[in-house]
Amino acid sequence: xxxxxxDIRRQTGFTGIAIACxxxxxxxxxxxxxxxxxxxxxxxxxxxxxxxxxxSAWENDLVQEATIRSLIIAFWASALSTSVAVLAALATxxxxxxxxxxxxxxxxxxxxxxxxxVTAVALLIFFAMIKVATGYNGLAYLIIxxxxxxxxxxxxxxxxxxxxxxxxxxxxxxxxxxTPFQVFRRVTLPQLWPGILAGAMLAFVISLxxxxxxxxxxxxxxxTLPTYMLGQLRRVVTPEINAISTxxxxxxxxxxxxxxxxxxxxx
Amino acid sequence: xxxxxxxxxxxxxxxxxxxxAPALIILAFAASGPLLITLVYSFLTPGDYxxxxxxxSTDAWFNVFLQRDIFDDTLGWSDAHLSIFWRSVKLSLLTTxxxxxxxxxxxxxxxxxxxxxxxxxxxxxxxxxxTNLLIRTFAILELIRNEGTINTILIALGIIDEPIQMLFTxxxxxxxxxxxxxxxMVLPIYASMERLDFRLVEAGYDLYAxxxxxxxxxxxxxxxxxxxxxxxxxxxxxxxxYVTPRVMGGGNQLMIGNLIELQFGQGxxxxxxxALSITLLAIVMVALLAYVRVAGKxxxxxx
Amino acid sequence: MTKAxxxxxxxxxxxxxxxxxxLGSVDIEIEDNEFFTLLGPSGCGKTTLLRLIAxxxxxxxxxxxxxxxxLQDLPPYKRQINTVFQNYALFPHMTVAENIGFGxxxxxxxxxxxxxxxxEMMDLVQMSEMADRQTSQISGGQQQRVALAxxxxxxxxxxxxxxxxSALDFKLRKSMQLELKRLQTETGITFIFVTHDQEEALxxxxxxxxxxxxxxxxxxxxxxxxxxxADRFVADFIGDTNFLDADVVGKDGDLTALRxxxxxxxxxxxxxxxxxxxxxxVRPEHAQLATSDEGLLTGQLREVVYFGTDTHLHxxxxxxxxxxxxxxxxxxxxxxxxxxxxxxxxxxxxxxxxLRD
Numbered sequence: 001x002x003x004x005x006x007d008i009r010r011q012t013g014f015t016g017i018a019i020a021c022x023x024x025x026x027x028x029x030x031x032x033x034x035x036x037x038x039x040x041x042x043x044x045x046x047x048x049x050x051x052x053x054x055x056s057a058w059e060n061d062l063v064q065e066a067t068i069r070s071l072i073i074a075f076w077a078s079a080l081s082t083s084v085a086v087l088a089a090l091a092t093x094x095x096x097x098x099x100x101x102x103x104x105x106x107x108x109x110x111x112x113x114x115x116x117x118v119t120a121v122a123l124l125i126f127f128a129m130i131k132v133a134t135g136y137n138g139l140a141y142l143i144i145x146x147x148x149x150x151x152x153x154x155x156x157x158x159x160x161x162x163x164x165x166x167x168x169x170x171x172x173x174x175x176x177x178x179t180p181f182q183v184f185r186r187v188t189l190p191q192l193w194p195g196i197l198a199g200a201m202l203a204f205v206i207s208l209x210x211x212x213x214x215x216x217x218x219x220x221x222x223x224t225l226p227t228y229m230l231g232q233l234r235r236v237v238t239p240e241i242n243a244i245s246t247x248x249x250x251x252x253x254x255x256x257x258x259x260x261x262x263x264x265x266x267x
Numbered sequence: 268x269x270x271x272x273x274x275x276x277x278x279x280x281x282x283x284x285x286x287x288a289p290a291l292i293i294l295a296f297a298a299s300g301p302l303l304i305t306l307v308y309s310f311l312t313p314g315d316y317x318x319x320x321x322x323x324s325t326d327a328w329f330n331v332f333l334q335r336d337i338f339d340d341t342l343g344w345s346d347a348h349l350s351i352f353w354r355s356v357k358l359s360l361l362t363t364x365x366x367x368x369x370x371x372x373x374x375x376x377x378x379x380x381x382x383x384x385x386x387x388x389x390x391x392x393x394x395x396x397x398t399n400l401l402i403r404t405f406a407i408l409e410l411i412r413n414e415g416t417i418n419t420i421l422i423a424l425g426i427i428d429e430p431i432q433m434l435f436t437x438x439x440x441x442x443x444x445x446x447x448x449x450x451x452m453v454l455p456i457y458a459s460m461e462r463l464d465f466r467l468v469e470a471g472y473d474l475y476a477x478x479x480x481x482x483x484x485x486x487x488x489x490x491x492x493x494x495x496x497x498x499x500x501x502x503x504x505x506x507x508x509y510v511t512p513r514v515m516g517g518g519n520q521l522m523i524g525n526l527i528e529l530q531f532g533q534g535x536x537x538x539x540x541x542a543l544s545i546t547l548l549a550i551v552m553v554a555l556l557a558y559v560r561v562a563g564k565x566x567x568x569x570x
Numbered sequence: 571m572t573k574a575x576x577x578x579x580x581x582x583x584x585x586x587x588x589x590x591x592x593l594g595s596v597d598i599e600i601e602d603n604e605f606f607t608l609l610g611p612s613g614c615g616k617t618t619l620l621r622l623i624a625x626x627x628x629x630x631x632x633x634x635x636x637x638x639x640x641l642q643d644l645p646p647y648k649r650q651i652n653t654v655f656q657n658y659a660l661f662p663h664m665t666v667a668e669n670i671g672f673g674x675x676x677x678x679x680x681x682x683x684x685x686x687x688x689x690e691m692m693d694l695v696q697m698s699e700m701a702d703r704q705t706s707q708i709s710g711g712q713q714q715r716v717a718l719a720x721x722x723x724x725x726x727x728x729x730x731x732x733x734x735x736s737a738l739d740f741k742l743r744k745s746m747q748l749e750l751k752r753l754q755t756e757t758g759i760t761f762i763f764v765t766h767d768q769e770e771a772l773x774x775x776x777x778x779x780x781x782x783x784x785x786x787x788x789x790x791x792x793x794x795x796x797x798x799x800a801d802r803f804v805a806d807f808i809g810d811t812n813f814l815d816a817d818v819v820g821k822d823g824d825l826t827a828l829r830x831x832x833x834x835x836x837x838x839x840x841x842x843x844x845x846x847x848x849x850x851x852v853r854p855e856h857a858q859l860a861t862s863d864e865g866l867l868t869g870q871l872r873e874v875v876y877f878g879t880d881t882h883l884h885x886x887x888x889x890x891x892x893x894x895x896x897x898x899x900x901x902x903x904x905x906x907x908x909x910x911x912x913x914x915x916x917x918x919x920x921x922x923x924x925l926r927d
Contacts, residue, residue, distance in 0.1 A: 018376030028406035115507025176673030
């Protein structure tokens with residue numbers, strides 16, 4: 001029998017570990033999804049297929065409210081953070097280095113660098129002061145807090161897109177009598193669009209998934225879906241949690257795949 | 268004669284700051300500003316029912332690592348805090364190590380796939396990363412709890428009679444963190460690995476190196492920046508982890524994040540919580556600065 | 571008559587460490603309706619000058635006028651000047667026709683007029699069938715035509731062309747050169763053309779400005795520049811040149827008497843302040859082989875290099891310099907010279923040009 005050709009890329013055991021890794025990453029999630037359809041109340045013993053936990057989650061007022069709240073916050077946070085991120089990206093991309101650049105980048109990227117628990121505590125302290133001073137306890141705190149930590153996630157894909165754009169296109173438009181605003185609307189924006197959409201979707205997912213900051217900032221009765229779930233973990237766990245998780249997973253995975261496709265869009 | 272280009276430059280600067288203003292205002296209001304206030308709070312006196320009394324005090328900072336004995340008023344190390352700090356560092360290091368052991372071969376595996384398949388494999392790594400951290404932690408929880416999948420199967424197979432207590436241990440916290448942060452290890456290592464020129468590997472074999480020697484003497488040194496970056500990217504969030512130890516540790520196995528939360532809940536010692544937060548931030552910043560230096564070096568090498 | 575472009579002491583310094591002076595106090599006047607070329611090696615300041623005229627850069631100091639009106643405070647979109655960019659800069663999210671109509675749309679022209687002009691322009695550059703194509707679906711040469719049509723459509727008073735032919739292959743470049751010249755004559759628009767290709771400049775231009783190191787070295791017609799280069803840089807940059815040392819020994823009207831290193835004396839045209847040791851430029855094709863007695867210079871023929879259309883003869887003058895002659899080849903020409911023989915070199919007085927330093 002002929003000996004197999006020497007494969008320079010092979011390293012003993014690596015493929016095995018890699019496959020174990022992928023199994024480890026997906027097995028728990030797959031089990032979680034599977035048991036959301038369990039007819040029984042166990043999350044380990046399979047008793048047949050059923051939609052009952054989706055129905056029970058759907059009928060649960062707390063879940064409904066938390067879902068709506070999560071979506072409202074995610075919508076506003078992603079809209080707000082993406083809008084300001086577009087402006088910030090326009091200001092910081094394709095220019096020579098400027099005075100204060102390091103400080104600006106540090107502030108924009110701060111939510112990525114500072115541990116979430118630290119930001120959460122800081123917001124708890126700061127917003128407690130404002131809550132006392134103003135008496136206002138509404139959703140605005142959560143929206144603004146989410147907007148802040150979504151900014152870098154919206155900023156990065158937009159900035160990447162801008163950096164890949166040809167500066168001469170804008171010059172060509174200006175040369176052809178387009179005012180700065182027309183240049184932005186007719187040339188910059190249409191090309192930036194995939195980046196903006198990608199940034200907005202990323203911001204939406206990040207906001208939707210947040211637990212720690214929401215847990216510390218929320219006032220009484222302002223549970224989002226993740227903080228509701230965190231609260232439920234202390235009690236007896238039924239597949240209802242799996243059903244909620246599966247729904248959230250569905251949104252995230254869809255958005256991430258769409259994001260990946262969008263960031264690959266070339267001119 | 269006036270410099271005409273300077274007028275234009277001034278206008279450009281004004282425009283730039285106007286464009287930056289909205290983002291900076293939001294971040295100042297809900298990120299940077301509160302951090303400064305936290306620093307101020309760490310020098311105040313705790314209020315009786317949470318909050319603070321506006322009296323200057325260094326007690327909070329004093330209490331981060333030290334404590335006064337209730338009986339004889341002598342000064343000693345705060346064993347409770349030190350053991351939590353030590354656990355945080357230990358579990359983060361073990362998590363980093365475990366991520367490296369699993370992540371490095373995985374990154375290598377992906378980097379050696381045909382070019383057109385690599386993006387797909389990477390997508391498989393990225394998807395879990397962008398899905399809800401709580402859900403992923405919860406998925407692991409369901410797997411290992413006493414009435415969870417693993418124990419149920421083992422009991423059904425008759426291998427064990429009683430469920431193995433895996434949850435609420437240091438092991439379960441590490442498992443949870445490895446599961447959650449593994450993509451952060453694979454991403455940078457893969458980025459280095461993808462640029463690896465496999466002709467160098469051929470040259471290694473040509474010069475009589477064995478597989479292991481090629482790995483150790485050729486591949487590892489070349490992807491070292493990615494390994495260091497990945498290690499720091501895993502270590503930093505592990506150190507500040509809050510959700511995973513809360514869910515997987517069940518309140519027995521506190522890490523720094525949980526200790527901080529405690530000061531704002533039952534502890535009612537906001538200044539101490541603030542001081543602990545700033546301490547955690549300082550440790551993280553040191554690690555991130557190290558990362559920036561490594562990343563900077565890598566850019567120079569490949570630039 | 572007012573000039574299409576008039577620049578006075580125009581200077582551009584880029585901030586940085588150290589600051590870079592891209593353009594150092596340039597004076598230039600460009601006539602209406604002329605094909606004017608800025609020629610020079612990369613980094614000579616020609617593109618900077620073009621970008622100052624277009625309005626993409628602001629001058630550090632100096633004045634810039636267009637048909638007598640000050641230009642330096644107008645943004646690009648208020649200048650009746652259009653540019654053909656080096657990489658064409660066609661908008662990738664618009665069709666060919668949308669690209670061509672963009673300028674007129676921005677000017678707020680009525681739709682019917684835009685349509686008519688776009689059709690006319692596509693006709694002019696022979697792109698009529700491509701109107702609805704995406705710009706990524708057409709070839710480089712076609713993109714070039716669209717870029718040209720787009721810049722011409724709003725009927726600018728001045729058209730700037732930034733090395734527009736450099737991305738095209740040789741044959742296409744040749745035909746585009748003639749086409750550009752034709753378009754300029756037909757439209758009557760002032761063309762300002764930037765290139766580093768001397769041949770391109772000589773073929774198309776009415777006048778050429780040769781630039782180096784942020785300064786203009788010489789302005790003149792193609793023949794003028796080629797036959798009477800003002801200084802060593804121009805002589806060297808445009809075509810091939812032999813440089814000879816000579817001493818001024820006398821003046822006779824317009825002509826100056828010069829003694830060559832061989833001891834022979836010739837007369838040549840020279841600038842007025844030429845005295846003492848000067849440098850003389852002689853084009854290779856303006857010199858002929860002669861017997862060593864007849865020759866103004868003598869030397870040893872080192873190499874004979876055959877080039878198809880012509881033959882290059884390298885003559886060692888014995889003082890460390892080599893003189894190159896270029897002879898047109900013809901089928902009946904005998905192979906008269908062989909390497910190693912001693913030969914003479916002659917050239918007519920008009921072929922020798924005294925250079926400024």
